[in-house]
Amino acid sequence: MTTVWTVLAAVLIFCILIFVHELGHFITAKLLKIRVHEFAIGMGPKLFGKKKGETLYSVRAFPIGGFCALEGEDTSSDDERALSNKPAWAKLIVLVAGAFMNVVLGFVLLICIFGTSDQVLVPTVSTVEQGSVAETAGVLPGDEIIRLDGDRIHIVSDLHWAKNQLTNNETELVVRRGGEKVTLSLSPEKTVDGVSLGVHLAAEDNNVFLTIKNGFYTTIFYARVVLETVVDLFRGKVGISSMSGPIGIVSEIGSAVQDTAQNGWVGFVSLLQLAVLLTINLGVFNLLPIPALDGGRIFFVLIEMIRRKPIPPEKEGIVHMIGFALLILLSLFVAYMDVLRLI
Secondary structure, three states: OHHHHHHHHHHHHHHHHHHHHHHHHHHHHHHOOOOEEEEEEEEEEEEEEEEEOOEEEEEEEEEEEEEEEEOOOOOOOOOOOOHHHOOHHHHHHHHHHHHHHHHHHHHHHHHHHHHOOOEEEEEEEEEEOOOOHHHHHOOOOOOEEEEEOOEEOOOHHHHHHHHHOOOOOOEEEEEEEOOEEEEEEEOOEEEOOEEEOOEEEEEEEOOHHHHHHHHHHHHHHHHHHHHHHHHHHHHOOOOHHHOOOHHHHHHHHHHHHHHHHHHOHHHHHHHHHHHHHHHHHHHHHHOOOOOOOHHHHHHHHHHHHHHOOOOOHHHHHHHHHHHHHHHHHHHHHHHHHHHHHHO
16 A cells, blocks of 8 residues: 555655746746647647647646647747747746745745744754853854854754865864854764764744745755756766666655655655755756756857857757757666665
């Protein structure tokens, strides 16, 4: 039975994420008077659809994608309402809109998650461990941590991330104390559980302001983690084998579904958090300048803005086709590694 719920949850999450992404392209295209031929959820053969005006709204057989088919998207067109005939700024808006909607969805889900908590942890010191590096550095209870090793701290996740990135024996800690900024120098302790500053954080009663603040900065935090992971991938700090594709994601969704069945709301929150990470990951990854992705198309639009004339859509289409083929090969490799991990 868990398998059935896992499949249903995975299909629902993927469909919502893709629907929201394509909806961003669709809404902006309609607002900018660009002709939309089809708005589809899923790929493969059409199961059913309804045409309203000039646009066909359809559901297709395989819930693994979706698309918003625009006139002049990959080819030249004589239609004045074709995407290829619109000014560069209009193309940019349509291309960015999908990723933007995914990030907005992540923010909304985070608001829902944080809004259910009675109390939330904040980057304010509640107690200082006796004999710790924090006590030696002069950290006091009530200090609000605002910067660690140059990284701005807005939420607890920022602090944990900055702490675990520390490489120097001595680092700078900036706190707000009595309305004033105080700069302290300390040497973090490396323990079995990671890096320790020797402080315990305070919990505050939740309110609308804290909910919005945590939702906003957690959205930025997740986007930052995705970007830094991609950078580490190109630097060789993270191996391609550590990436997860649909198979690995479904496995994680299965764990969250099982957790939901055992722990109720607490488990469901973990499923929502996974959906947040997936939608923000989808949004940010789509903006990378990789052919076939929105970011690759945005790259060509930026070139158009610099050289004051567009690159022929046919030539751009060839680049995206090659990029798509390479992405398929990468997806197959990632799927292979997912299967090996499951075995």
